[in-house]
Amino acid sequence: METKYLSVQALTKYIKRKFDADPHLHAVYVKGEISNFKQHTSGHMYFTLKDNKARILAVMFARSNQGMKFKPENGMKVLIKASVTVYEPSGQYQMYVHEMKPDGIGDLYLAYEQLKKKLEQEGLFSPKFKLPIPKYPKTIGVITSPTGAAIRDILTTIKRRYPIAKIIIFPALVQGDAAAPSIVQAINQANLQEPPIDVLIVGRGGGSIEELWAFNEEEVARAIFSSQVPIISAVGHETDFTIADFVADLRAPTPTGAAELSAPNIEDVMERILSRRARLIRAAKEKVDVQKTRFQQIQKSYAFRYPKVLHEQKMEQLDRQKELLLRNMKKFQEKQTEKWMLFTKQLERNHPSELVKKADSDLNVLEKNLKRNMMLIYNQKTHRFQSLIQTMDALSPLKIMERGYNLAYLDNGKLLSSIKQLKENDKLEVKLSDGSIEAKVIKIKE
Structure with a gap:
């Protein structure tokens, strides 16, 4: 009997029909960790769902993930509802995910985040x-x-x-x-x-x-x-x-x-080198042209064509400048000499010996003025004193007593001014202008 060989496509189709015919694979609930996650520009999501011992490819089309409130990431643990079938071109079985919700974070992803945070805080x-x-x-x-x-x-x-x-x-x-x-x-x-x-x-x-x-x-x-x-x-x-x-x-x-x-890129480097070489050559040529033009201008200049005349002019200018310099130097010297003489006179006037002489002269003048003023004040005070003595002498009780008046004092030293102060046999002291006498009251008359 001749053996009939199947094509790979036929075998794959047969296996796919087996998967599709199994009702248990139409709605399976699986939990695992996402790996190799990619989202296509069309919105479809492609990833691997794995655990410690196995992995399976998964696809979640855009129509199924539009209502999701989170974005799947590598290392994320999820709970999914899916159907399992065979993808014919590669012959691999895979899940078509209809629903997905998070179920924590995978161990590797958590370790990744923890180490990342630690090293970032250290400044790495x-x-x-x-x-x-x-x-x-x-x-x-x-x-x-x-x-x-x-x-x-x-x-x-x-x-x-x-x-x-x-x-x-x-x-x-x-x-x-x-x-x-x-x-x-x-x-x-x-x-x-x-x-x-x-x-x-x-x-x-x-x-x-x-x-x-x-x-x-x-x-x-x-x-x-x-x-x-x-x-x-x-x-x-x-x-x-x-x-x-x-x-x-x-x-x-x-x-x-x-x-x-x-x-x-070596081509870019060469292009830059050639560009800069061209710029260098152009700049050098422009520099040479500028210097050449300047040289030609110098050749045509008056100084280059008539150097002797220019030299004579410069010599004449030099002589004039020398004369001006000498004249200014002489003026400056005279002015400085004048200042020096003025300062010398000021110094002489303010020399300590001159100041001492002037102070001595001023002292003599002040001393004479002091003596004159003291004599004037003395005479004034003497005249005033004599005038007061004369006035006091005129008002002195002794002068009155010289005209026949006298003063009587009681035993207690009080001046007698009334007969009421006396009684018979009282002793009195009578002061005259040239002495005093003691008396005794014999009789009192009013």
């Missing part, structure tokens, strides 16, 4: 620590898998754009548990390279978050930050962001983009 992402990428590198280092598509893209791009650069490849594992130590060792080795490397590309091609996880490890981030060679990160596709991208001195969207950023 700060622009002030970013090293500049040299414009014209002599040596470019590449750290990636030596067998992946990324190294081929980088080498092809650099050789096409900047073939004069030397490329040194530092092979490293870029996936798996040993990848992070391998990348760190390659970075350290590149920093010790002699002669030194000008710029270093670190990266790999696209993949899931698990496949790119080595570039989210803390030891890799710190090795990139500590590198003395500027580093361009080139991890995954344009939508993939790793911790290495934030720490690196420059992030490229893809490995090919990193190659383009690491070195200029």
Whole structure:
């Protein structure tokens, strides 16, 4: 009996019918973690739903995701309702998602966010620590898998754009548990390279978050930050962001983009060189023309044609300037001499000996004035004193007593002014102008 062989298409169709005929696959409820998420410009979402032991491709068409209030992201845990069928062109089974809601965050994504926050707070992402990428590198280092598509893209791009650069490849594992130590060792080795490397590309091609996880490890981030060679990160596709991208001195969207950023296009460089060469030649020619024109003008100038006459004129001007200088010097000297004499006279007038003589003269004058004024005041006071003595003498009781008057005092020393102060046999003292007498009252009459 002849064996009948099926075509791949026929087998795939048969399997697809089996899937479509199973009612249990029309509405399945699955939970898992999103990976490799991409949203097409049409609005359709393509991703992988996975757990620790398996993964499955999934599609959510735009008509199904229009009402969603959140945007799915890599690492997000979700709960979905979907149907399972076979995609014939690739022969893979996949889910067509009808509904989706979040179910927390995946372990890897959570670890990514935590490390990102920690390193950002430490300043590893700060622009002030970013090293500049040299414009014209002599040596470019590449750290990636030596067998992946990324190294081929980088080498092809650099050789096409900047073939004069030397490329040194530092092979490293870029996936798996040993990848992070391998990348760190390659970075350290590149920093010790002699002669030194000008710029270093670190990266790999696209993949899931698990496949790119080595570039989210803390030891890799710190090795990139500590590198003395500027580093361009080139991890995954344009939508993939790793911790290495934030720490690196420059992030490229893809490995090919990193190659383009690491070195200029040789054609552009040559074009700039030729343009600047032309500008230099043109500027030099213009400079020569200007100097030539100036030289011709000098040749035609009066000084160049008649140097002897000009020399004579200058000599005459020099003689006049000398005369003017001498005249001004003489005037200046006379003026300074006059000032000097004036200052000398002022100095003589203000000399200490002259000041002492003047002070001595002023003192004599003041002394004479003082004596004269003192004598005048003395005479005035003497005359006044004599006048007061005469007045006092005229008013003195002794003068009155010389005319026959006398004063009587009681025993107690009081002046007798009334007979009422006396009684018979009282003693009195009678003062006359030339002495005094003691008396006794014999009889009192009113």
